[in-house]
Amino acid sequence: MNLDEWTSHDLGSLIAELESGSRPKGGADDESGELPSLGGENIRSDGRLDVSSVRKVPRSFFTVMSKGILRNDDVLINKDGANTGKVGIYRGEFSEAAINEHVFRLRGREGKLHQGFLFYFLASQIGQQHIRSRISGSAQPGLKSSFVDQLPIALPNNFDVQPTVAKILEWVDRSIEQTEALLEKQQRIKTGLMHDLLTRGLDAQGRLRDPSSHTFKPSPLGRIPTEWSVVNIEDLCDDIVDCPHSTPKYESGGVPCIRTADMVPGKLLLQNAYRVSSSTYQERISRLVPRQGDIIYSREGERLGIASPVGDDLVCLGQRVMLLRPKADTDSTFLTWAMNSPSFYNRVVLGQIATTSPHINVRDIKKAVVVRPKPPEQLLIGEALAADDSEKAMLEGCLEKLRRLKGGLMHDLLTGLVPVAQLLANPEAPISS
Secondary structure: OOHHHEEEEEHHHHEEEEEEOOOOOOOOOOOOOOEEEEOHHHEOOOOOEOOOOOEEEOHHHHHHOOOOEOOOOOEEEEOEOOOOOOEEEOOOOOOOOEEOOOEEEEEEOOOOOOHHHHHHHHHOHHHHHHHHOOOEOOOOOEOOHHHHOOOEEEEEOOOOHHHHHHHHHHHHHHHHHHHHHHHHHHHHHHHHHHHHHHHOOEOOOOOEOOOOOOOEEOOOOOOEEOOOEEEEHHHHEEEEEEOOOOOOOOEOOOEEEEOHHHEEOOEEOOOOOOEEOHHHHHHHOOOOOOOOOOEEEEOEOOOOOOEEEOOOOOOEEOOOEEEEEEOOOOOHHHHHHHHHOHHHHHHHHOOOOOOOOOEOOHHHHHHOEEEEOOHHHHHHHHHHHHHHHHHHHHHHHHHHHHHHHHHHHHHHHOOOOOOOHHHHHOOOHHHHO
């Protein structure tokens, strides 16, 4: 298919119904009832609906309400507020539901505009640009129902192409959703594994110690294997230094300067890290030169309490972070995950942070207590946690590829840049590939 087989239309001429919902009787605070009333806050950035916090209206209101009743595949747009223009689609998450006064419901003309195609068009970069250009008001931004008028949309002359395009993009969305669910499951498994490894440890055969057959002892951190001790973080490190208390001058190239935004538990995100010149790098390593095996810890801001190991890339410290150098007999991976454990966070971070400007002092981290197994067991625990993290990295890589694939497909399929028509003879082809 080439671009000649597509025709530009006025979206307004293709819309059969466009209306907002009603305000529940008694005002927005009336939450009594049992029937869902969806608002803009229930539309996620990916177009899915967050049904965990949907408010409900009395059934009596629902039955007499003359507008805003939902049916499968209704396209929803947040019509006002900070997230004006956010687009979602209703997939029958409830047996019956409606929208409130802050949401538009759109239905295309049957046989002219497919609901799935409409949703993906409005959610695409092109669609969002058009919508944003029609938002009015700065203090209270919003969309008028006339925003669809003279909004250009390109459609294939063969209507059957529209549902095929939607089907392909829905497949990608399902794959993204499934991968996200696997990541959430993996994180739950990782949390449980961390708890077991950091409280029970591994015996000589590399198996979790059995509390019914192994001897445990009381400690400030609860019952731990008799072979372990409880020590301060500073007892496991040769050096612990704070970052320079200055804002560096960033350059387009150079050495990554690690900020809290460049950290996730167990990993530094160097790809998008701000960079500094060689001279600024030299200034910022005057206290200690970060090297492989060191640990950077975020100690201030919204993303505090994250430990990430330094790899073989040259880096320096930005603001709000500190650097720890484990002793030769301390396994760096073990210490990284001990500091990333929920128990360490709850004990150290939540116990120290201020509410207005959350931060942890370097001296508090030095004195924070952790368990210390013997060095060989630290290594085994670190290896077990690192192997589990590799699975997470693989899933994250798959998720990133799927998101890039979706972005490319939305551009190509919604503009006719790829030959969609030939897929009509075998619409399952892209799904099974």
